[in-house]
Amino acid sequence: MRAYVLLAVLLMLASPSAMALRCGNRLVTDGARDFQVRERCGEPFWSDSWIGVDVIGRDTPLERQREVQWSAWYYNFGPRALMQRLVFRDGELQGTETLGYGVREIGDDCRANMDFTGMSNGELVARCGEPAARREASDTVVYRPGPSIENWREQRREEWTYDFGDTRLLRVLHLLNGKVMSVETLAR
Template structure:
């Protein structure tokens, strides 16, 4: 009876979280290193990267700057499963986000008119493929606490241009921090 009670207490600790990503029979959870995730799930179909910088002791005798590197990986598991966006901070998995349904072939399901604001960059690549051209503009928001500490957070503004061939307008997508903000049409 004591063994059964002990087993009942230990089982919840051994259970896999309901939100954990499963790659075949392997499980990926928050805190896993990027190389372990790649080993379990394979190569992502799209990767994005950005950084932020924290400053301690600004304007003092000793200033320390710490750069954090964020990697965003996108996985497509086919049209019957949801795509997954994984956010890594300095090589460790921080967050998993499920997206829309995957595609059979990258770029074969493009309907820009159906993409809502907030669609992730990886979803756009999955549905429409790589854009014909990209233009980037980088800005930063700086937060200061008045005690010599600052945090520089990038604001990434991207312009992606899609060219669908003869007699059609160019479509220009504006993304901010990896999310769709606007779609416009331009003449050739």
């Protein structure tokens, strides 16, 4: 019995991380640097970035503010594989998110009557391509997770307009922090 338990433990230690992303025959795990991910997986088809500020020692004699660069990279591995969203903090991979199935060609899997709600901006670009028009605005949201600590995060509001051409309607998608929150239909 001990031999089986020992074998199981050794197999778990030898197996790659469950949170690893496989690009070809190479693995990408949390903590990898952005240049390593690019080397192993290639260029993402879409990327998004935003800024945050971490404040340590608020209301104390020594306050430190540190700007944090966030980015999300999107990979499409084709229609038989799931798309991936990789989130980086200051160039270091913080996590991966599995999205829906990929597409054969970027922008070729879009219909005017799709349910866009909940899609990430990367999924939207994969399915529908770049919007015909795009507007952006942002707010700053301050989180206070503990005494003397603040995290300032940019809350990004976007409006993406898609013109499907074959209809008399335009679709205006309202995104918050890279996710579609609502869809509005406008006449031309």
